[in-house]
Amino acid sequence: MRIAIDGMGGDHAPQETVAGAAQAASELGVEAVVVGRPERVQPLLESYPHLRFVPASQVIGMDEHPAQAVRAKHDSSMSVCARLCKEGRADAWVSAGNSGAIMAAALFLQGRIRGVDRPALGTVLPTTGEPAYFLDVGANVDSRPEFLVQFAQMGAVYAERVLGRARPRVGLLSNGEEEGKGDERTRDVYGRLKRLSAINFIGNVEPRDALAGRVDVVVADGFVGNLTIKMAEATAEFIFRTLRDEIPRSTLGKLGGLLIRSGVSRIRAGLDWREFGGAPLLGVDGVAVVAHGRSDARAIKNAIRVAKQAVEAGLVGKIREAVGR
Numbered sequence: 001m002r003i004a005i006d007g008m009g010g011d012h013a014p015q016e017t018v019a020g021a022a023q024a025a026s027e028l029g030v031e032a033v034v035v036g037r038p039e040r041v042q043p044l045l046e047s048y049p050h051l052r053f054v055p056a057s058q059v060i061g062m063d064e065h066p067a068q069a070v071r072a073k074h075d076s077s078m079s080v081c082a083r084l085c086k087e088g089r090a091d092a093w094v095s096a097g098n099s100g101a102i103m104a105a106a107l108f109l110q111g112r113i114r115g116v117d118r119p120a121l122g123t124v125l126p127t128t129g130e131p132a133y134f135l136d137v138g139a140n141v142d143s144r145p146e147f148l149v150q151f152a153q154m155g156a157v158y159a160e161r162v163l164g165r166a167r168p169r170v171g172l173l174s175n176g177e178e179e180g181k182g183d184e185r186t187r188d189v190y191g192r193l194k195r196l197s198a199i200n201f202i203g204n205v206e207p208r209d210a211l212a213g214r215v216d217v218v219v220a221d222g223f224v225g226n227l228t229i230k231m232a233e234a235t236a237e238f239i240f241r242t243l244r245d246e247i248p249r250s251t252l253g254k255l256g257g258l259l260i261r262s263g264v265s266r267i268r269a270g271l272d273w274r275e276f277g278g279a280p281l282l283g284v285d286g287v288a289v290v291a292h293g294r295s296d297a298r299a300i301k302n303a304i305r306v307a308k309q310a311v312e313a314g315l316v317g318k319i320r321e322a323v324g325r
Contacts, residue, residue: 001029003307004081004090007036008059009097010295014041017096020300022048027301030308033090035077056080062293066100070108078102082109085286092287092307094278096295102288103139103281110286113316115323118143119283120151121222121290122158123229124276129213133159133168135282136219138226145188148172148219149196153322154282155217156199161313168216171205173224179203185221193219198322277302280310282319287311 005021007014014036021032025048033052034041037059045051056077060069070079081093082105095102103119112119122135135155140147152170159168172190174182179190181204193201202215207228210218220228277299278291287310291303310316 001092001308001311002031002033002090003304004033004035004054004084004093005300005304006077006081006093006095006097007034007041008056008077009095009102010291010300011096011293012296013096014044016296017300018044018048018051019297020295021051021304023297023301024304025050028305028308030304032304033084035080035084037077054080054084060098060101062098064098064101066098066104069098069101070104076101076105078105079109082106082286082288085288086110091311092289094289094291094300094303094307096278096291096293096300096303099138099290099293102290103284106281106284106286106288110284110288113283113285113320113323116150116154116283116319118147118150119281120147120154121279121281122155123279124163125210125218125229125232127211127213130165130216131163132210132213132216132218133163134210134218134220134225134229136222136225137229137279138222139281140222142223143185143221145185145192148185148189148221149192150283150323152193152196152199152201152217152219154319155219157318157322158280158282158315159216161315161318162309163216165216167200169202169214170199170217170219171202171210171215173207173210173218173220173228174204175206177204177206177209189219275302277304277306280306280315282315284316286316 007017025032035054035056038055058073058076060076084090086109118140120136121139123137125132125134156168159165174186278289281288289303289307
């Protein structure tokens with residue numbers, strides 16, 4: 001399997017990106033193709049002769065307008081990655097760059113699956129049980145009800161094919177479990193999902209229900225989803241930072257810290273976003289994985305793992321079938 005990696009995307013590119021691609025090639029058995037500016041990337045590849053390189057003369061910055069940048073920079077590293085997939089020279093691509101530009105490049109060059117109005121971006125959500133899949137987390141804002149119905153369909157396919165859930169439970173994020181809760185859009189979506197027999201819709205879920213492992217897929221508008229995920233990440237970081245600062249303040253605290261260190265480390269690892277790597281844009285006619293902008297080598301490797309799993313699961317074809325129904 002051949003996976004293209006945007007060597008110029010992300011805060012730590014290209015050094016960490018190239019190192020992550022090398023780890024993926026060695027550990028995951030994929031053929032990694034790094035795309036980027038020759039003067040920046042090729043010197044790094046001398047240490048990794050097993051990596052392939054494809055040149056790109058342009059880079060899309062994090063502060064550029066996504067659609068305008070993709071249209072103006074035909075030879076950007078993102079566009080070259082998407083083009084490799086469109087032409088069948090790569091099976092998937094990964095980028096930690098401007099997420100809006102990743103979506104624009106995927107849409108302009110690879111297109112949408114027929115029947116999908118808007119692609120969605122999801123992420124794996126840690127819970128007290130098995131991880132859930134949460135979408136949309138930022139690809140769309142002010143989504144129409146029919147978009148959220150499609151998100152539910154695509155999320156169910158992802159949970160089944162990639163996470164291995166038989167008949168995944170789908171919940172709609174709201175401010176209460178009752179059918180009448182939520183704003184007008186949420187109530188509209190609830191009625192549509194309730195009538196959709198193809199998915200296992202269990203109703204509204206509050207954040208606590210999602211974190212308790214009550215559902216396999218959580219559906220929300222991208223604006224709400226993005227804020228929810230960022231608040232969850234910030235809360236986790238705040239708690240661990242507070243524990244790190246407060247526990248050593250006394251001798252008793254230091255002793256207690258030694259006793260709980262291994263347990264805290266396991267909890268932290270389970271919540272580490274780098275282990276989840278990235279998320280595929282669901283609804284794009286091909287596999288395009290969006291990685292975190294702060295991705296280091298480990299996060300890039302895991303984003304490539306996500307891309308590999310999506311290809312092996314036949315994710316695009318299964319979404320095409322689900323939306324077609």
